[in-house]
Every structure is written in structure tokens, then in C-alpha cells.
Amino acid sequence: MMTITLTNRDNARYKVMCRRSLLDELLDHGVDLPYGCRYGGCITCAAKLIEGTIDQSAQVALNNRQIDNGYIILCVVGAKTDCSIDIGMESHDLLYRNPFLEPLAPQDLRADVGAPKEA
Template identity: 30%
Template sequence: MAKTHKITINYRQINETQTFTVPEDEFILRSIEKQGFQIPFSCRNGACTTCAVRVLSGDLEQKYAMGLSPDLQRQGYALMCVSHAKSDLVVETQDEDEVYELQFGRNFGKGRIRFGLPLDED
């Protein structure tokens, strides 16, 4: 039997807090869905930011989180669809647009791109 951890989710969009027990060997999103709670998700593959949370305390592993840069992961962001709890956790849901902007926004609205550098506008 897999080791389990408590995860407390502060779901700020609906002002609700839920606590679950999740097995260490199962993705957190899948586990909490089995327990009847839903958080937003889209791809289930760690490629988007729909299920992003901010880790307030605890440790998790998310080696398949392609949708979050290493920098955002160091800042405490995680994707629930590809995360495994490694300790008790407290997390807070984020707005998808907020995390998407942190991840990709710095590259948009800067004009045409050539070989990775912005071109001067004519």
C-alpha cells in the first residue's frame, strides 16, 4: 500500500477549502477527483496551466510539468495533473490566465521575432 499525505486545497475562486488524503504514487488531480472534488483541468499531461496551484507548504514532485518553467516551479507553482505529493501539502488554486501570463506573457506583444530576438519596427 502506498504512503499517503494530506493535501489542503484553498480553492480561491469559490472561497472553499477542502482537505484530502492522497496516495504518494497517484497524481493529485486524479486522486481528488476520485474523492468527488473538481478543480479545473484541460490537458492532463502537464502541458497547460489550467490546473496550476501555488504551493503554500509541503513538497511535491512534478517531473512531467512541461507547462511550467523551472523558474515558476522554484517560485512554488505546480500542476496538479502531473504532481505527486511527497509530504502533507497546502496549496491554493490560481487563475489560469494569471499563470499563463507568468509562463508565456513575456514573449507576447513584443513585435515580430527573428531567430529569437525582436525585430525593430519599420
């Protein structure tokens, strides 16, 4: 079991199993969360990782800039350590960007078309 702290919900803490998605775990605990596709493709359930280690290898929605900004897709993410996260739209301050005002560098694109990140 890992402990998830919701930093923008008065640091509410929940015990979760690692093998289930954080979305399913937190919904079962009664946390009110937005979600859409439930397969990691639509970004509705995005949250921001403040601290901890996760596995979200199944997500296909985020580009590398969003990942660098800490975003995780709750419906497919599993916690590998205790984690602190911000949830809900309040955590989306860096999620959306006007693509004409702030272009993406090649390494900022989604993994399937992005340039490899420099080590």
C-alpha cells in the same frame, strides 16, 4: 497516505495516495478542478504549492520563474509529504505574464532551454 489542505477552499483537507496524481485524487474526492491535456503539458490545471514537498518531474509546461513562484501541475504531480495548496484560477496571480513587459532571464526559462540555475 498524505493529507492535502486546500488553503483557498476553507482549508478543506483530503487524504491522497502518493502514487496517483493530485488531480486524479482530488477529482475522486469531488473537488471541482480545471484541467486540459492530462500529461503535464498545458498548464490548465496549475495550482500553487504553499507548503510541502512534491514530485512533478513529468511536467513540461512550467518555466523556472513559474516553478520559483510555487506553481505545480496537478495532473502529473505527486505529494511526497503533507501539502497545502491553492487551487483554481484564483491561484494564477503570478502564472501569466506579458512577455514584452516582463522578459525572462536565461535561468527563468523552461528547463529544456534555460540556463542552469546558480546554486
